[in-house]
Amino acid sequence: MTTAVLSPAGNRELLALLGRTPLARVTVDLPCPQPGFWAKLEGLGVGGMKARAAVSMLLGAKERGELRPGAPVVESTSGTLGIGLAFAGQALGHPIVLVGDTELEPSMRQLLRAYGARLELVDRPAAEGGWQAARLARLRELLTSLPEAYWPDQYNNPDNIAGYASLAAELAVQLDHLDVLVCSVGTGGHSAGVVGPLRRHWPGLRLIGVDATGSTIFGQPARPRLMRGLGSSIHPRNVAYDAFDEVHWVGPAEAADACRRLAVGNFVSGGWSTGAVALVAAWAARVHPGAVVATVFPDGPHRYLGTVYDDDFAAAHGLDPATVATRPVEIPHPRAVEATGWARCRSVTDPLERRTPRLEESP
Numbered sequence: 512m513t514t515a516v517l518s519p520a521g522n523r524e525l526l527a528l529l530g531r532t533p534l535a536r537v538t539v540d541l542p543c544p545q546p547g548f549w550a551k552l553e554g555l556g557v558g559g560m561k562a563r564a565a566v567s568m569l570l571g572a573k574e575r576g577e578l579r580p581g582a583p584v585v586e587s588t589s590g591t592l593g594i595g596l597a598f599a600g601q602a603l604g605h606p607i608v609l610v611g612d613t614e615l616e617p618s619m620r621q622l623l624r625a626y627g628a629r630l631e632l633v634d635r636p637a638a639e640g641g642w643q644a645a646r647l648a649r650l651r652e653l654l655t656s657l658p659e660a661y662w663p664d665q666y667n668n669p670d671n672i673a674g675y676a677s678l679a680a681e682l683a684v685q686l687d688h689l690d691v692l693v694c695s696v697g698t699g700g701h702s703a704g705v706v707g708p709l710r711r712h713w714p715g716l717r718l719i720g721v722d723a724t725g726s727t728i729f730g731q732p733a734r735p736r737l738m739r740g741l742g743s744s745i746h747p748r749n750v751a752y753d754a755f756d757e758v759h760w761v762g763p764a765e766a767a768d769a770c771r772r773l774a775v776g777n778f779v780s781g782g783w784s785t786g787a788v789a790l791v792a793a794w795a796a797r798v799h800p801g802a803v804v805a806t807v808f809p810d811g812p813h814r815y816l817g818t819v820y821d822d823d824f825a826a827a828h829g830l831d832p833a834t835v836a837t838r839p840v841e842i843p844h845p846r847a848v849e850a851t852g853w854a855r856c857r858s859v860t861d862p863l864e865r866r867t868p869r870l871e872e873s874p
């Protein structure tokens with residue numbers, strides 16, 4: 512490992528590079544013809560979408576005195592926040608220690624290390640809480656061995672949400688009007704952080720959340736998941752449940768098909784979360800004729816060349832485009848039916864405030 516020499520003052524000039532990502536018009540069939548929607552290309556921003564959250568969380572902690580000059584930052588990540596923290600760490604002068612897992616793509620591991628982050632990998636998911644719980648257990652061990660270290664806790668830190676005020680401000684300038692915003696949900700940070708300011712701008716704005724099948728965020732049973740980025744096997748407190756008008760669950764075959772259609776027909780594409788939000792944004796543009804629909808593409812395609820865009824991977828995991836639905840199955844509440852493919856629910860509640868009968872979870 513190369514030991515980077517970081518000044519505790521950092522390199523603040525890097526902060527001037529943050530954000531200001533382009534907005535693309537997407538008109539390709541997804542999977543059938545659609546009127547078009549806007550996509551904010553966060554993969555083209557320095558440090559990726561989560562650089563916004565990372566800078567906000569570190570600056571907040573510094574202001575409160577929780578992060579001392581030059582102290583290390585320790586965080587659990589499936590990749591995107593790791594890159595964002597590597598950027599924020601260099602800009603603000605903090606070594607970055609990341610806990611990932613062995614599912615992390617080799618190219619992402621190399622990239623994180625190339626940016627000077629120390630990377631620890633856990634090699635098996637926890638029986639309850641999956642990979643996230645396993646990573647958090649390792650993170651807690653690291654925190655005891657690095658007493659000065661700061662843990663941003665992206666799942667529950669309000670500064671994660673606050674970091675996306677810049678994304679909202681950019682959209683408010685780039686668009687004349689907005690009726691429907693479609694956001695993937697992992698920690699809940701960017702959906703909460705973008706919709707708040709944009710609703711002050713456009714009060715009638717509808718928010719559609721996009722989750723992965725097998726994710727427990729919106730009250731479905733947690734299952735092993737192929738898709739990374741969106742979805743979770745825990746219940747992050749940053750998810751603004753009250754802000755969502757509806758939620759969709761999308762499966763890996765549908766997300767991968769959308770990614771490939773985007774890349775071939777519209778050039779701009781990305782990974783699992785990009786495919787999932789594109790599918791739902793195209794559907795929203797179809798079912799709300801005349802409405803202005805926008806979404807956020809959290810990253811670009813490069814990280815997914817060995818998965819989403821790889822034919823052998825697709826065959827090995829049964830990602831058959833012939834099985835892709837053209838519209839979601841409607842379910843009355845999140846625990847009524849287990850979604851195994853694209854599904855939609857117009858009742859969104861916080862699963863930790865259980866109000867509806869629980870779908871039996873297998874042991």
Ligand SMILES: Cc1ncc(COP(=O)(O)O)c(C=O)c1O
Pocket residue numbers: 589590591592695696697698699700701702739740741782784785809810
């Ligand atoms: C690639 C990707 N897409 C989407 C998300 C979800 O974003 P958020 O955590 O802001 O809900 C994440 C979060 O890790 C991600 O890494």
